[in-house]
Every structure is written in C-alpha cells, then in structure tokens.
Amino acid sequence: MIIKDQIQREIILEKVPGRIVSLVPSQTELLFDLGLEDSIAGITKFCVHPYHFKSVKTIVGGTKKVKYDRIRELQPDIILCNKEENTREMVEELEKIAPVHVSDIFTIKDSLDLIRQYGEIFSCRTDASRITDKIEHRLRDFREYIADKPVLKAAYFIWREPWMVAGGNTFIDHLLTLNGFENIYGNKERYPVVELKKIRLEGDPDLVFLSSEPYPFKEEHAFEAGRFTHHAKTVFVDGEMFSWYGSRLVKAFDYFKMLRERL
Known part of the structure; x- marks a missing residue:
C-alpha cells in the first residue's frame, strides 16, 4: 500500500499495520474508538484517553521528546505523528525505525480526512465511516443551532x-x-x-x-x-x-x- 500523509509525504506499507505507536493524544483516542486498542503498542504520557491506557500501554515519552530505544523495542509497523505536536527532527529519527504518518489539522474537514485515511490504513473503514457520519450529522445540527x-x-x-x-x-x-x-x-x-x-x-x-x-x-x-x-x-x-x-x-x-x- 502506498499512501500520502497530510503533509504529502509518501509512505509505503507492506501490510495492514498490526503494531502502532501513537505520539499524539487525540489520535490515540481516535485509534481506540476505531476498535484498534489491541494494535496500539506505545503512547505518550499525555495520551490520557482512554484512562486505562496509562497502565496497560508502553509510555515512550512526551510529544516533543521520546525514548527512541523504547520505541524500537516495540517493533512498530507504523508510527503516528502530527506536524504541530511533534518535531521534524523526531520524525526524521523515527523514520529509521518504521514508516511515519504525519497528520496536519486546521479544520474539521482535515480531521474527517484523517479519520477516513486511518480507516484505509488500518482496514477499519466501517468504524471510520461510523465516526465521520456522527461528526457530520452533529456539525450540521450545530450550524443550525448557532x-x-x-x-x-x-x-x-x-x-x-x-x-x-x-x-x-x-x-x-x-x-x-x-x-x-x-x-x-x-x-x-x-x-x-x-x-x-x-x-x-x-x-x-x-x-x-x-x-x-x-x-x-x-x-x-x-x-x-x-x-x-x-x-x-x-x-x-x-x-x-x-x-x-x-x-x-x-x-x-x-x-x-x-x-x-x-x-
């Protein structure tokens, strides 16, 4: 599978990633809601949702500074980052360990695009559609309200x-x-x-x-x-x-x- 992340970097994945390291709290929560809890190997200390993750998942550091050796030991198939949350230097170092996907979010549309792309990457399109449908419905309702x-x-x-x-x-x-x-x-x-x-x-x-x-x-x-x-x-x-x-x-x-x- 060849995809482009949200900063247009090309990523090659030989299979559906089975081991994920997430370095962005909101994306960790999204993975859980996509039904991917068992695939999440590593998270940051700021990944506070869901609450129980801090006791069952490996903490690899923060969003600006991580322990690369710990991430390497987890043998991830993919590492998930964000342009604002993480640094370019981190991404370059992490690429030596596994493919790195970088999100870049400015609008709700960007967020919906990310959810759909995760649905493709992790073969969970039905769950992704369920979430995007809910967001789009509630967004329409809120626009009327406001x-x-x-x-x-x-x-x-x-x-x-x-x-x-x-x-x-x-x-x-x-x-x-x-x-x-x-x-x-x-x-x-x-x-x-x-x-x-x-x-x-x-x-x-x-x-x-x-x-x-x-x-x-x-x-x-x-x-x-x-x-x-x-x-x-x-x-x-x-x-x-x-x-x-x-x-x-x-x-x-x-x-x-x-x-x-x-x-």
Missing part, C-alpha cells in the same frame, strides 16, 4: 508566563469561528505571546477563555486577567473540546451548546 446566536469577540489563552493565545491558522481558531466567536488575535501568528495589559487595545474582547490545557489555569489567573479586560467575562473552557480532533468531535458539539447557554 446560526441565530450573536457573534462575540473572544481571546483564547493557552499559557501564562508568558501569556500566550491561540492565533490564526489554528484548529482552535477554526472552532472559535464555528462557535460564533471572533478571535481578536486571529490576525496574528499561530500562538503569539501577548501583553495582558494591552488586551483592550488589541480588540477589547467580550469573552476571555482560559483553556484547561496545556496550562492549568486557576481562579487567581482569572482574577489577574480580569484586572485588564474591563467588561469581558472570563470563562474556563475544556481545552480538549477546542483542540482535540478525531473522534473527540463526536462529543464536542454538545459541549459547545452547553458553553453558549452558560454565556
């Missing part, structure tokens, strides 16, 4: 010290737009460092979102942000719903509706 909701200006924070936000050309920005939120940093680079004291000059948001990941924001951080945001409402949001793609999207739209009702 159509008459007012557009609100928002800032989506992912880190503190320094304060960092989700900018343009990101999956988070794509989902913010889908939710009827105008990202005040959407015209900036993907994950810019910003000055909190200048947030009103940058766009004076109606909403300040503090994501649950990768930084563990707490109440004191909401108070800190509130000193500079004037009228904006500060809201803690589930970062997995805004940044995890794949089968997580099946659950995301109900969460987005719940979030809107809270505002």
Whole structure:
C-alpha cells in the first residue's frame, strides 16, 4: 500500500499495520474508538484517553521528546505523528525505525480526512465511516443551532508566563469561528505571546477563555486577567473540546451548546 500523509509525504506499507505507536493524544483516542486498542503498542504520557491506557500501554515519552530505544523495542509497523505536536527532527529519527504518518489539522474537514485515511490504513473503514457520519450529522445540527446566536469577540489563552493565545491558522481558531466567536488575535501568528495589559487595545474582547490545557489555569489567573479586560467575562473552557480532533468531535458539539447557554 502506498499512501500520502497530510503533509504529502509518501509512505509505503507492506501490510495492514498490526503494531502502532501513537505520539499524539487525540489520535490515540481516535485509534481506540476505531476498535484498534489491541494494535496500539506505545503512547505518550499525555495520551490520557482512554484512562486505562496509562497502565496497560508502553509510555515512550512526551510529544516533543521520546525514548527512541523504547520505541524500537516495540517493533512498530507504523508510527503516528502530527506536524504541530511533534518535531521534524523526531520524525526524521523515527523514520529509521518504521514508516511515519504525519497528520496536519486546521479544520474539521482535515480531521474527517484523517479519520477516513486511518480507516484505509488500518482496514477499519466501517468504524471510520461510523465516526465521520456522527461528526457530520452533529456539525450540521450545530450550524443550525448557532446560526441565530450573536457573534462575540473572544481571546483564547493557552499559557501564562508568558501569556500566550491561540492565533490564526489554528484548529482552535477554526472552532472559535464555528462557535460564533471572533478571535481578536486571529490576525496574528499561530500562538503569539501577548501583553495582558494591552488586551483592550488589541480588540477589547467580550469573552476571555482560559483553556484547561496545556496550562492549568486557576481562579487567581482569572482574577489577574480580569484586572485588564474591563467588561469581558472570563470563562474556563475544556481545552480538549477546542483542540482535540478525531473522534473527540463526536462529543464536542454538545459541549459547545452547553458553553453558549452558560454565556
């Protein structure tokens, strides 16, 4: 089988991969939902879904730094990466061990394409179609739900010290737009460092979102942000719903509706 991954790298697979190393948390969850639990040999320490994986699967490191010897010992047939989550240097080193598939996700369409491609690679097209059908149905329903909701200006924070936000050309920005939120940093680079004291000059948001990941924001951080945001409402949001793609999207739209009702 010859395929191209989402950054157009050609990959040659002699058979359906039976041993998988996944270095991306949302893709690990997708593999499980595709019925591939027994094929998953290695995961990262950040692969927290499903919960029991951390005790039954081999942890090979994080998303930016892995133990290559441990991965080599697992004898994988394929290693799954992501352009944003993992580094080019990692991919080049991992290619010495096994074929490497790299995803690149900016939109829901990209996510659906990935699910379908996994269906082909791992010979689980029926399960892949089941998931994509659910996502597409719930997406249509959500578009109808959100159509008459007012557009609100928002800032989506992912880190503190320094304060960092989700900018343009990101999956988070794509989902913010889908939710009827105008990202005040959407015209900036993907994950810019910003000055909190200048947030009103940058766009004076109606909403300040503090994501649950990768930084563990707490109440004191909401108070800190509130000193500079004037009228904006500060809201803690589930970062997995805004940044995890794949089968997580099946659950995301109900969460987005719940979030809107809270505002």
